Amino acid sequence: MSNRIITISRQFGSGGRTIGKEIAERLGIPCYDYEIIEKLAEESGFAKEYIAESSEYISSTGWMSGAFIPRDRNGHSLQDQLWFIQNRLIKNLAEAGPCVIVGRCADYILKDADVSLLKVFIHADIATRAKRIVEVYGESNISPEKRLLDKDKKRAAYYQFYTDAKWGDSSLYDITLNSGSLGIEKCVDILAELY
Amino acid sequence: MSNRIITISRQFGSGGRTIGKEIAERLGIPCYDYEIIEKLAEESGFAKEYIAESSEYISSTGWMSGAFIPRDRNGHSLQDQLWFIQNRLIKNLAEAGPCVIVGRCADYILKDADVSLLKVFIHADIATRAKRIVEVYGESNISPEKRLLDKDKKRAAYYQFYTDAKWGDSSLYDITLNSGSLGIEKCVDILAELY
Numbered sequence: 001m002s003n004r005i006i007t008i009s010r011q012f013g014s015g016g017r018t019i020g021k022e023i024a025e026r027l028g029i030p031c032y033d034y035e036i037i038e039k040l041a042e043e044s045g046f047a048k049e050y051i052a053e054s055s056e057y058i059s060s061t062g063w064m065s066g067a068f069i070p071r072d073r074n075g076h077s078l079q080d081q082l083w084f085i086q087n088r089l090i091k092n093l094a095e096a097g098p099c100v101i102v103g104r105c106a107d108y109i110l111k112d113a114d115v116s117l118l119k120v121f122i123h124a125d126i127a128t129r130a131k132r133i134v135e136v137y138g139e140s141n142i143s144p145e146k147r148l149l150d151k152d153k154k155r156a157a158y159y160q161f162y163t164d165a166k167w168g169d170s171s172l173y174d175i176t177l178n179s180g181s182l183g184i185e186k187c188v189d190i191l192a193e194l195y
Numbered sequence: 196m197s198n199r200i201i202t203i204s205r206q207f208g209s210g211g212r213t214i215g216k217e218i219a220e221r222l223g224i225p226c227y228d229y230e231i232i233e234k235l236a237e238e239s240g241f242a243k244e245y246i247a248e249s250s251e252y253i254s255s256t257g258w259m260s261g262a263f264i265p266r267d268r269n270g271h272s273l274q275d276q277l278w279f280i281q282n283r284l285i286k287n288l289a290e291a292g293p294c295v296i297v298g299r300c301a302d303y304i305l306k307d308a309d310v311s312l313l314k315v316f317i318h319a320d321i322a323t324r325a326k327r328i329v330e331v332y333g334e335s336n337i338s339p340e341k342r343l344l345d346k347d348k349k350r351a352a353y354y355q356f357y358t359d360a361k362w363g364d365s366s367l368y369d370i371t372l373n374s375g376s377l378g379i380e381k382c383v384d385i386l387a388e389l390y
Contacts, residue, residue, distance in 0.1 A: 121365055168364065170316055170363050173365070174377055176368070176371040178368065182389070190385055193388075
């Protein structure tokens with residue numbers, strides 16, 4: 001029987017990471033999120049800060065046609081190289097055992113892998129998420145609504161760029177949940193039950 | 196406490212109607228689907244066949260700019276008039292008591308009503324749906340895949356036309372479920388549990 005993997009895509013501030021951690025804990029399996037950044041840093045030699053910024057968010061140069069972006073002799077940008085390393089890493093994690101993987105297009109990366117996938121998307125209304133990011137990440141001089149929309153836009157663009165699909169479109173997932181209306185605990189219950 | 200209503204939007208052939216009927220039966224509340232067509236026929240005087248074709252699917256003239264479409268003196272087409280009657284009918288049903296309402300933009304129509312909504316979208320992959328529509332509706336001289344895509348396209352266009360939102364976008368719903376990967380019974384379990 002192939003490994004059972006839960007991939008969690010999530011809007012910024014929707015509590016998707018918390019949901020992932022809680023399900024993993026309840027099921028007694030690992031949850032990979034920041035750990036992926038650390039492993040990527042080890043494998044690639046890139047700085048963690050660069051990886052955190054570039055492994056899920058399109059960089060400001062990432063979608064430009066390219067004359068000014070440094071590329072290797074195969075035409076790959078730094079972000080592309082990170083994508084390839086991330087691909088291999090996520091496949092290795094999934095093949096090593098059952099786990100939860102948060103973000104990083106894992107749903108797409110694992111689509112042809114020999115694993116049994118439960119593909120999840122977590123979202124919530126702007127007001128709920130704005131409140132949450134201030135609680136979790138603190139205030140900043142940019143309004144929480146603007147921070148949310150900016151992050152969402154860059155995540156959606158990254159997903160579109162590397163997968164050619166529309167991030168958040170229900171047809172890509174087995175289940176999508178509104179953590180704002182249902183509550184984080186109920187989302188964890190449903191997913192743990194489904195798994 | 197306001198009435199608790201489940202609205203089920205669904206891709207053609209995804210089993211959304213069956214899921215609606217089963218939850219309603221399990222919860223002991225009514226499920227409105229074909230019944231809406233019958234009530235609309237009574238109220239509007241339109242033929243049931245016309246209503247079935249025009250209460251969820253954009254008509255071939257529905258999105259034309261309009262020079263050739265018959266309109267009343269307020270500029271409303273027949274389909275618009277049906278939309279207004281359908282709006283009132285769905286609000287009345289929801290205010291009368293807890294129920295399940297399948298299709299017909301009920302999620303949008305009830306967004307400001309004094310009811311407690313659980314907004315659901317059911318979808319499935321093309322192969323599962325093609326198999327299902329042949330089982331449920333029989334063969335036709337058009338391929339099941341073509342029938343599916345045609346119905347989906349018209350439902351999406353109808354939804355977009357009257358609500359200005361993208362049918363199937365996860366952010367519109369509390370929960371979306373892939374009945375192809377999860378199975379119809381599991382979808383019923385999750386929704387009955389959530390309710």
